[in-house]
Amino acid sequence: MPIPDWLRVRRSKNDSDVxxxxxxxxxxxxxxxxxxxxxxxxxxxxxxxxxMHAFDRVHMLVDGDFVELGTxxxxxxxxxxxxxxSYPEKLAGDRAKSSLSEGIVxxxxxxxxxxxxxxxxxxxFRGGTMGTVVGERIALLFEAARDRAVPSVIFTASGGARxxxxxxxxxxxxxxxxxxxxxxxxxxxxxxxxxxxTTGGVSASFAFQxxxxxAEARAAIGFAxxxxxxxxxxxxxxxxxxxxxxxxxxxxxxxxxxxxxLRDTLVRLLDYGVGARA
Amino acid sequence: MNLIVERENELLEFERRIAELKDHSRDQPxxxxxxxxxxxxxxxxxxxxxxxxxxxxxRVHMSRHPKRPLxxxxxxxxxxxxxxxxxxxxxxxxxxxxxxxxxGGRRIVTIAQEKGRDTKEKVRRNFGMPxxxxxxxxxxxxxxxxxxxxxxxxxxxxxGADPGIGSEERAQAxxxxxxxxxxxxxxxxxxxxxIGEGGSGGALALALADHVVMLEHxxxxxxxxxxxxxxxxGDASKAEEAxxxxxxxxxxxxxxxxVDEVIAEPLGGAQRDPAxxxxxxxxxxxRALDRLAAIPPRELRESRYAKYRRIGGWQDASxxxxxxxx
Numbered sequence: 352m353p354i355p356d357w358l359r360v361r362r363s364k365n366d367s368d369v370x371x372x373x374x375x376x377x378x379x380x381x382x383x384x385x386x387x388x389x390x391x392x393x394x395x396x397x398x399x400x401x402x403m404h405a406f407d408r409v410h411m412l413v414d415g416d417f418v419e420l421g422t423x424x425x426x427x428x429x430x431x432x433x434x435x436x437s438y439p440e441k442l443a444g445d446r447a448k449s450s451l452s453e454g455i456v457x458x459x460x461x462x463x464x465x466x467x468x469x470x471x472x473x474x475x476f477r478g479g480t481m482g483t484v485v486g487e488r489i490a491l492l493f494e495a496a497r498d499r500a501v502p503s504v505i506f507t508a509s510g511g512a513r514x515x516x517x518x519x520x521x522x523x524x525x526x527x528x529x530x531x532x533x534x535x536x537x538x539x540x541x542x543x544x545x546x547x548x549t550t551g552g553v554s555a556s557f558a559f560q561x562x563x564x565x566a567e568a569r570a571a572i573g574f575a576x577x578x579x580x581x582x583x584x585x586x587x588x589x590x591x592x593x594x595x596x597x598x599x600x601x602x603x604x605x606x607x608x609x610x611x612x613l614r615d616t617l618v619r620l621l622d623y624g625v626g627a628r629a
Numbered sequence: 630m631n632l633i634v635e636r637e638n639e640l641l642e643f644e645r646r647i648a649e650l651k652d653h654s655r656d657q658p659x660x661x662x663x664x665x666x667x668x669x670x671x672x673x674x675x676x677x678x679x680x681x682x683x684x685x686x687x688r689v690h691m692s693r694h695p696k697r698p699l700x701x702x703x704x705x706x707x708x709x710x711x712x713x714x715x716x717x718x719x720x721x722x723x724x725x726x727x728x729x730x731x732x733g734g735r736r737i738v739t740i741a742q743e744k745g746r747d748t749k750e751k752v753r754r755n756f757g758m759p760x761x762x763x764x765x766x767x768x769x770x771x772x773x774x775x776x777x778x779x780x781x782x783x784x785x786x787x788x789g790a791d792p793g794i795g796s797e798e799r800a801q802a803x804x805x806x807x808x809x810x811x812x813x814x815x816x817x818x819x820x821x822x823x824i825g826e827g828g829s830g831g832a833l834a835l836a837l838a839d840h841v842v843m844l845e846h847x848x849x850x851x852x853x854x855x856x857x858x859x860x861x862x863g864d865a866s867k868a869e870e871a872x873x874x875x876x877x878x879x880x881x882x883x884x885x886x887x888v889d890e891v892i893a894e895p896l897g898g899a900q901r902d903p904a905x906x907x908x909x910x911x912x913x914x915x916r917a918l919d920r921l922a923a924i925p926p927r928e929l930r931e932s933r934y935a936k937y938r939r940i941g942g943w944q945d946a947s948x949x950x951x952x953x954x955x
Contacts, residue, residue, distance in 0.1 A: 422946075429885075429942030430876050434861065483941045490938065512829070512851045514861055517876045518887050521851040522940045524809060524830060525837045529934050532813040552851075554802035555790075555830045560810050574801035574830075575792035579856070583792050593797060603800040 357406040357417050357458075360450040375399050391610050400568060400610050402547060404449070405456040405473035408506055412469065412614055413460035420458045420495060421488035429483070432515040441477070441515065449475040453484040454509070457492040462504070463618030465625055468496030470505040474548070480513035481553050486523025489557065493530035502540040502624050503531075504617060507558045510576070511551020524556035531557050540624030542617070545572050545595065545604065559603075563620055566595035568609045632690040633898065636679045643672040680897050683846065686872040689854055691846040692826045696900035698907055700726060700741030700757075700784045703824060706907045707732055707739060713773075715766060719799065722763030724755045724787075727770045732782060733915050735922075738774035740767055740835055741784035744825070757826075758791040761804035764834055768804070771811040780818040780922065782914050783835040788853060790831030808834035816930060818921030820914045823847045823879075823888070829856075839933050840917040842910060843879045843888040846898055850877035886940055890917070 373382050378397035387394075391411060392401040409417050432438035446452065454476040460469055470492050472479045489505070496503050512520040535541055541561040547570035549558055555574055558564070566572055573593035581588055591597050595607045608616050647668050654661040683691060691697070704710055704726055713728040715721040727740040744757030759767070774781045790801055812819060821838035827849030836849075843849060852860065854868035857875060882888040892909050899906040921929065 423948075425944045425946050427942055427944045430874065432874055434870075434874070483943045487941055487943055510860075514851060514857050514875075516942060517851050517874075518849060518882060519885060519940060519942045521829060521833060522887055522937060524833055525813075525937045526940065528806070528809040528837065529813045529937050532810055533934065536814075550802075552830050555805040555834075556809055557806075559800070559803040559806040572802075573797050574790060574805070575797065576860075579792050579859075580794065580797065582859075584794065588794070592794070598800070601798050601800065603803055 355417070355419060356422075356450075357409045357419060357456065360404075360406045373401070375401075393610050398568075398609065400547065400570075402474050402508065404475065405451060405471040405506075408471045409456060409458075409460070409469065412462050412504075412617070414462065414464065415460075417460040417469070418458050419456065421491045422452060424453075424484050424487045424491070426453060426482065426484045428515075429519055430515065430517050432517075438515045445476045449473060451476050453488070454479050454481070454513075455485045455488050457488045459495070459499075459501070462614065462621065465618065465621045466499070466501045467621065468492050468499070468501055468503040470503070472506060472508040472546075472553070474508040474510075477513055477515075478510035479508040479553070480510050480520070481523050481527075482513035482516040482520045483523060485513075486520075486526045489523075489527045490530040493527075493534040497534045497537050497539060500537070500539060502542065502621055503534065503561075504542045504544065504621070505557065505561070506544045506546055507549040507553050508546045509549055509551065509553035509558075511553060521552060524552045527557040528560060531560050535562070540621075542620060544613070544617070546570050548572065550574065550576055562624075564604045565613075565616070565620075566598060566604050566607050567613065568595060568607055570595045572598050572604075631694060632687055633679075633694050634690075637897075640672065640675060640679070643668060643675065647672065676897065684873070685848075685875070685878055686854070686869040688846050688878050689826075689848050689868075689872050691898050692848040694898060694900050696903075697825055698899055698903040699746065700743040700786050700824065702903060703784045703822075703907055703910065704730070704739060704741050706904075706911060710739070713770065716762040716769060718765060719762040722755075722760055722766055723753050724757050724759045724791075725763040725766050727766060729779075730782075732911060732918070735780065735915065735918055737780045737782050737918070738770050738777075739782045739784070740770050742787045742832075742835065744786060755791060757787045758789060759787065759831065759834075760791045760793070760796045761799040761801050764790070764801075764804035764808050767835060768807045768811045771808065771815055774817055775811070775815040778817060780820070780918050781812075781815065781838075782918070783819075783821045783838070785821060785823045785827050785832045785835050785849075786825030787828045787831050788826055789828035789856070790834070805830050805834045809837055812837040813933075816926035818918055818924075818929060819933075820917045820921070822910050822914060823849050824910065826853075827877075828853055837933075837937070839921050839929060839936075840890065841888050842890045842892060842913045842917065843882060844892050844899060844906070844910065845879050845894040847879060848877045849879075849882055849888070850875050885942075886936075 377399035745751035745754035854872040858867040
């Protein structure tokens with residue numbers, strides 16, 4: 352049996368000779384990539400949370416196998432978009448850079464023995480933007496999860512709707528909302544984990560429609576981008592503005608969790624919804 | 630300066646010169662009929678030149694025309710309107726006008742975005758950019774309509790959701806997400822009309838609907854052209870280029886299946902005959918409501934689901950075809 356992408360890509364990325372070292376953007380500590388991976392991409396010195404590759408996330412969470420879904424759904428170029436580069440060229444670049452076919456990985460696996468529908472967005476693919484592929488994969492995931500009556504866990508990381516797919520991208524907010532609503536209406540349990548960064552059309556749709564909303568420590572979360580707000584109000588924003596901790600204080604999310612505690616927390620939270628209705 | 634207003638000034642200049650020549654030929658014994666006819670021909674030519682084929686960027690300006698009919702004008706044209714206020718939590722957001730209304734004999738709940746006409750009113754209405762309390766009012770009205778079994782008619786005209794500090798503090802994203810969720814749930818007919826600017830998620834929060842009507846020169850976009858240019862190229866001044874690429878016109882969106890019906894505007898735009906434009910939009914909304922009223926709630930929600938489920942532009946490798954771009 353061939354090794355699935357989520358295993359193969361992770362291995363090649365973390366064991367390759369290139370990019371052995373990573374520098375912590377917060378404290379400047381130079382870190383050995385393999386050790387960083389073992390530490391869940393958290394800086395051992397200052398606890399800075401590096402953005403994670405979607406497949407690393409999957410590996411960090413699932414017990415054993417992960418059955419990927421929606422890989423047949425691939426991007427097209429509905430607007431025939433071209434600026435400095437054509438949209439297909441940008442996509443090809445992102446594929447090469449991220450080893451992903453699009454901005455989200457979806458599928459089924461077990462977390463702490465509980466089967467879940469898992470979706471993980473990846474910021475390294477077009478800034479995690481939601482285009483028609485991301486929307487379609489999420490809709491397919493909710494539909495399959497509804498059929499199986501298993502809870503959903505979606506990790507968000509997104510700059511919002513994808514410009515290069517125009518209004519077709521914006522409509523994915525409607526599509527994912529409808530799919531999530533139908534999933535929940537059937538009595539299913541939805542969780543989202545907001546990771547750095549979660550903004551725009553993703554935060555204003557399925558990210559904030561779940562039963563329980565967790566945010567990873569220090570993640571930037573909001574609707575409008577920080578720069579847009581600064582340009583609008585013509586002043587600098589306080590540093591903690593739009594952080595996970597800020598949102599917790601304002602009452603917008605259920606909890607802030609540091610990455611090392613994330614998996615155990617999810618298992619505990621998932622357990623409250625398993626078979627509770629039966 | 631609004632590009633359309635600029636061109637309208639050219640037209641006004643022609644109108645002034647034609648009137649001047651006509652006055653002149655009455656007072657003086659010179660025959661200016663040749664000059665007048667030439668100017669009139671040029672005027673007619675210019676009128677068609679300006680308005681027959683508007684570029685996407687010109688349509689953006691048309692959708693922002695200072696005299697374009699606004700949300701409140703449409704609400705005022707309904708037969709009855711009983712405004713309901715507030716989000717029950719924080720404050721009443723004046724950028725959202727909503728309440729019970731009658732359209733023909735039909736009892737409805739209506740929700741409109743309102744930009745404000747003069748400077749004072751624009752400031753009060755926050756230029757039509759709703760804050761979270763505005764979207765929470767929207768959600769409350771959607772839920773009310775669903776509870777009473779009333780149809781919903783919305784009027785969309787916003788540059789986008791308010792991007793301020795307070796709006797982020799009060800969870801703008803959650804407020805919009807909740808409107809979308811409420812629209813997804815509502816077991817009643819929903820008709821949305823895009824009457825001016827359809828600014829991104831802030832517009833969609835009122836436009837997840839069974840039937841979406843769009844005025845010919847309105848725009849509806851994933852981001853404002855200025856915002857898109859700033860996001861992609863770090864340069865808001867490239868807005869015209871962004872407008873060309875975004876496919877934000879009524880023709881484009883009808884083609885994508887995002888808009889169900891396009892309403893023609895008078896030559897020169899809605900502002901040339903606001904009353905007739907408003908009537909056309911309300912008539913279209915009424916017709917759609919009558920059609921939707923005959924559909925049982927379960928089927929209605931099913932077809933709403935199917936409609937948005939279809940909207941795409943991806944490839945399905947397992948079927949080796951490109952999905953719906955009707």
